[in-house]
Amino acid sequence: MDSMKETGQIPEKEPCGSAALFRGVLLLQEKWTLLIVNRLLQGSIGFNELCRKADGVNPTTMSQRLAMLEGAGLVEKTIHSTMPPRTSYELTQAGREIEPILKEIEKWSLKNLPETPATEKCRDVICSESE
DSSP: OHHHHHHTOOOTTSOOHHHHHHHHHHHHTSTTHHHHHHHHTTOOEEHHHHHHHSTTOOHHHHHHHHHHHHHTTSEEEEEEOSSSOEEEEEEOHHHHTTHHHHHHHHHHHHHHOOOOHHHHHHHHHHHHHTO
């Protein structure tokens, strides 16, 4: 047992629940990712419209975040065969399963955290999306 502590190895049989937590946190902590996921919870949306509705996200960053979310299996990209070609994005089932977690974070935030100028701006962006 002491040799495991010295080498830093953890037996494969020993589960490490916090590793999964940090994997999820690392994915979702990227700037703009939660705003994008929150918008996609409302349904499928085209790339340009998503950029417009997520005020402040430049197209390069949007493309990177969407590719990251797609690679993680949370977002599905559809290329429509129209002229000009159109691309839309929507959450997969795994992506939609984030919704109750975000709702709980929202309830906790309303109860425990004061509003700041940064959160007011973000709220304005999110609220204008649903109108």
